[in-house]
Amino acid sequence: MYLYEHFESSKIMLNNFINQLRITELELQDELQEKSSITIHKKDDIIIKNNQYIKVLKIVLKGKVRVYQENGEREILIYYLNPIEACTLSLSACFEDCKSTVNAVVEEDCTILNIPVRFVRDWNFKYKSWNSFTTNTYRESYNHLINQYSNLAFQPLKDRLFDYLVSKANDTVVKKTHQELAKELGTTREVISRLLKKLESNGKLNLRQKEIQILK
Amino acid sequence: MYLYEHFESSKIMLNNFINQLRITELELQDELQEKSSITIHKKDDIIIKNNQYIKVLKIVLKGKVRVYQENGEREILIYYLNPIEACTLSLSACFEDCKSTVNAVVEEDCTILNIPVRFVRDWNFKYKSWNSFTTNTYRESYNHLINQYSNLAFQPLKDRLFDYLVSKANDTVVKKTHQELAKELGTTREVISRLLKKLESNGKLNLRQKEIQILK
DNA sequence: AATTATTTGTGACTTTTGGCACAACAATAA
DNA sequence: TTATTGTTGTGCCAAAAGTCACAAATAATT
Structure with a gap:
């Protein structure tokens, strides 16, 4: 300080x-x-x-x-x-x-x-x-x-996660680790990793190290 | 009015x-x-x-x-x-x-x-x-x-339910149906019925029709 | 008292979320 | 380059919560 x-x-x-x-x-x-x-x-x-x-x-x-x-x-x-x-x-x-x-x-x-x-x-x-x-x-x-x-x-975690990413995205990219996302959403890292994988295979995201790209 | x-x-x-x-x-x-x-x-x-x-x-x-x-x-x-x-x-x-x-x-x-x-x-x-x-x-x-x-x-529903009952109790008694409790806690009736049964068998409550008695 | 409506109980099943263990991969520093 | 650390992927299982279907109990109405 x-x-x-x-x-x-x-x-x-x-x-x-x-x-x-x-x-x-x-x-x-x-x-x-x-x-x-x-x-x-x-x-x-x-x-x-x-x-x-x-x-x-x-x-x-x-x-x-x-x-x-x-x-x-x-x-x-x-x-x-x-x-x-x-x-x-x-x-x-x-x-x-x-x-x-x-x-x-x-x-x-x-x-x-x-x-x-x-x-x-x-x-x-x-x-x-x-x-x-x-x-x-x-x-x-x-x-x-x-x-x-x-x-x-009311919202399942998967939706809350996706909405959160959209709201945080700086020109479609969010630079956060899965652990960080877990802490913001009140859950654990593994859960986030799995949900992200699911969103990726649904064609909503691209996953990279420390970075998530949202697809339109 | x-x-x-x-x-x-x-x-x-x-x-x-x-x-x-x-x-x-x-x-x-x-x-x-x-x-x-x-x-x-x-x-x-x-x-x-x-x-x-x-x-x-x-x-x-x-x-x-x-x-x-x-x-x-x-x-x-x-x-x-x-x-x-x-x-x-x-x-x-x-x-x-x-x-x-x-x-x-x-x-x-x-x-x-x-x-x-x-x-x-x-x-x-x-x-x-x-x-x-x-x-x-x-x-x-x-x-x-x-x-x-x-x-x-952070709290599992079971705990939120019990805390809610304690806070609502009028001299240890809560006069509400399971459906009403479900609506206040954001869940469904069946879930509440089952949790209440569990709390009863743990000796925390007595269940009556439209009425729940909290035991100390 | 008989009928109807409301409330509660519960079996069987699914989905969601969480926890543990460990492997694979990437980034960074020595 | 190797060692170290941090990050991600995933199998496996358990717990929590939700859904559907229907039965039983209780209360309310006629």
Whole structure:
């Protein structure tokens, strides 16, 4: 974790965040500058640990973070955080002290804005743009989670896997190992390997080492 | 649906709601009186239908409502609404027009406070107590749903069933048919019947018609 | 009391998912 | 190039969950 390693570019990213969220209140802009800190993390850094107290709201400015729950050997993806997105669970913690029930790990090198929870709480009623931001974060996360939930309940793993690949594909290619996919979908590696083979022989995919190509 | 059938008792319930949520702003109290309506529903009434536009935030003042998603023959419980609780999904709709992805059915005769979505949105930044209410609703619902999600991912059905019975038990007794339990847990009747039999022979339950007694 | 409808039980079978063991293959480093 | 490590493939079996068919038990209705 390198605090203000790239001071100038961090500043640009914060300004970008302020613009994208339409934070027009000058006072809030100042408070953000003053009271938040920006940290830089490398791939695979763990930035939130299960059972740890949450003291700051984390907002991704650059990069990507994977938030997941673990249960013994198994894991399941809760959500990804992309730029300009706040970690909904750390937002929750702003309104009631609590420990994290998830882990968050850096998926792509990233820059993160950290805002101590007490400010987040205060700003929520003080600044309209901030209020919109937290409300939208909750709304979008809640809707997303409901979808995940009912897919998990109703869809067979094979379908969930295929849909997941399509959603993750960067121009038809997904660069992930079977083990990684297993952890995101809450199952085991062998199961994924077999389902992928089946999808391949159904002509839906091409399998290569560490890489899956989706066919149209 | 009987509008203001019991005008006086409705008024008392609204006041009770106002007190419990510590809505101290007189202006908001007036707005609530003026702009909301109170409706009364009987068991099994459907109050929200899948794919319908959501025009009001629904808050339960008395009774109980079951909110669930359906997928063909199957269903899965999303949450129950108890007194003083708002339907989180209709809260979501207050901040972005959308259709419902769930159904809501009255589980116990109930009285419901209906607030048109535009007011909910406005009040969110206008009144602090209202802001707290919506924030708490989101926070609690989100945490609850995350738990449901990871239970669904990690726990075998047998455990989810038993935990569900314990949580629903009214002094160790749950009055539900196997079919109803199946619909709440997202599975089929036969599966539930068999699991219940197994739990009974393990000495965890006593089964009677339409009734399950949990043993300590 | 007889009929009807609802609820529960269960056998027999299939599909889906999971676990273990080990082989084959690919990538990387010494 | 060889050794090491990580990744994928797969046989074999077990457990969990789902489906179909039908019987038995219980409750509700006439």
